[in-house]
Amino acid sequence: MADETHGLAGEIRASIVSDQFDLSGYTEARVKDLVVAAFSTPLTAPKEMVRFTFLVGGGKLVRARYDEDLPKWVAAALRAIGYAEDRSAAETFDSQGTFKQQHDTGQNLKYVIIYPRVACSTSTSGKDEAVILVDPKSPQYIMCAADLEAFKTKFGQKISSWRQSKRLLKILQDNNEQVRAIEAKLCTGAPLTPLEQCVYDGNSGANEEKIAWLQGEIRKYVDEGRLTASEKLELQASLEASLKTVDEKIAEAIAADKPKKAEKLQEMKVEALARKAAAEKINPIQLRLRYGDEVVRLRLLLLPLIELEKKGRSMSLTMDDLTILRDKPDIEEDIVKLETASRGWFEEEEDFQARCAFEANTARIRFEGKNKKGANGKSGTGAASKGSGATWSTVAAGTGGKKVASSGPTKKTSEGIGFAAAFGASLNSD
Structure with a gap:
């Protein structure tokens, strides 16, 4: 194979x-x-x-x-x-x-x-080679090239988690070191390679300001308790490693008979212990997809079609059943488009799939709850609940998320069932 x-x-x-x-x-x-x-x-x-x-x-x-x-x-x-x-x-x-x-x-x-x-x-020039290696349309290039105000705007639009922010910080710090090395090379009078020239031309010169602002935003995620369960574990592991390092440095300072240094390190340890205690009290959030409510709504339309399709494996379907099933591929495509549009910059696949799975599970729970109530002769819940505008929640599924389209079923069009109605031209322009 x-x-x-x-x-x-x-x-x-x-x-x-x-x-x-x-x-x-x-x-x-x-x-x-x-x-x-x-x-x-x-x-x-x-x-x-x-x-x-x-x-x-x-x-x-x-x-x-x-x-x-x-x-x-x-x-x-x-x-x-x-x-x-x-x-x-x-x-x-x-x-x-x-x-x-x-x-x-x-x-x-x-x-x-x-x-x-x-x-x-x-084949035409070295500059083309640099474009291959430095994609001006990539999120990394855009955030390094942006001035501080544009950086803040894009951050608000494309970043929604502590872990994404941490990855962006690493990108900025690496870019800052790279630019400094290029500037040092320029001072010697040595010519730049096409790649170095592309990196240098694409830098806004505001790395220090962006790094300082982003570090503040990262602290806010922790101070406000806006961490997922896996992010909380990552933070706790990082704090444990920091405490271990501080303890080692304290031991070294004492052994070297440097009481002032040891005293400063003890103060750092106290601060680190306080951060660790605060982290342990954080109640993890569930980070939702940006268009999670619409994804849930479409999945509630999809689940009955999946059940109908399963029915077709054991018995013949009617013409009406087959007609209804024609909508299934369009709904599935709309869901994929909405999930993709909800993906944040610098978000790893594991985090993204976890958010998609949460929305799918939310729809499944509502669907099964509706069927259970229907079997008892009571009315079901139907479609997804209206969102409050938040993109994360610390309570049960479906209480947050941005609403991007009406809660009623959308009509099938050549552009798909729900996606075009949810976005119009705004997504393409973004």
Whole structure:
């Protein structure tokens, strides 16, 4: 199986024209192996920009050949090697390192289209090579290039957790060190490489101010108790490691007969113990998707269709049943779009999938509760509850989240069932 995966990766890397491949039967591990082998480095064979289309699912006739999570696996593997989802991507050099998902409603097939990085784009100048390595459309580049006010605005729009903020801080700190090294090189009169020039030109010069402001925001997450359960554990582990380090330094100071240093370190230890005690009292929050309410609403429409589809495995469905089931692929596509639009910058796949799973479980609980009440002759809850505007909650599911569309069912259109109604043109402009 590994040989087959590497064989397909070799076929992709040797291709000089755009091509299409079928990923039927692929597991998550095989997807990761394929994506890393085929796309982690620029393709050298093509002499012009190419795209690769992967068939990852479809309607009833082909559904059994593809795992329902296959599109998510492909997207996650691509993000892990630095690719970004871009619905406006095209077969041009400026779309290198991007991908998009597509649903052919005519044939009822699902695709992931990948626009790989290609070495031929560097043939004109060294500057093109730098663009390959420094993507001006990437979140990292945008946040490093932004001035302080633009940085704060983007932070509010794209960052929603302590862990995301910590990752952004590391990016800024690394970029700051890189810029300092470039400035030192300039002082010697040495010429910059294309990559160094691209990094230097793309820096706003406000790294110090952004770092100081971001550190304050990170402290607010802790002070206000806005940590998830896994973030709380991470913070506690970090504080334990800090205390251990301080104890070691205190012992060293005492051994070296440096009482003043030992006294300062003792003060640091007291502060660290206070932070540890405060962290232990934090009641973890559940961080929701930005469009969680709409995702829950659509899943409440989807779950009865899944039950109906299961029914079709043991008995024949009526024409009315089959007509109703035609909406299922569109609802599923809308859910994926809303989940993707809810993904924050610098959010790891594990955190993102945990938030998606929470919304799915919320819908399942409401659906089962409605059926149980219906069986007892009582009315059910129906659709998702109206949100309060928050994107996290410390109580039961469904009490927070932004509302982006009406709570009633949306009419099916060529753009999907709920996604277009939820966003209009605003998502594309963002």
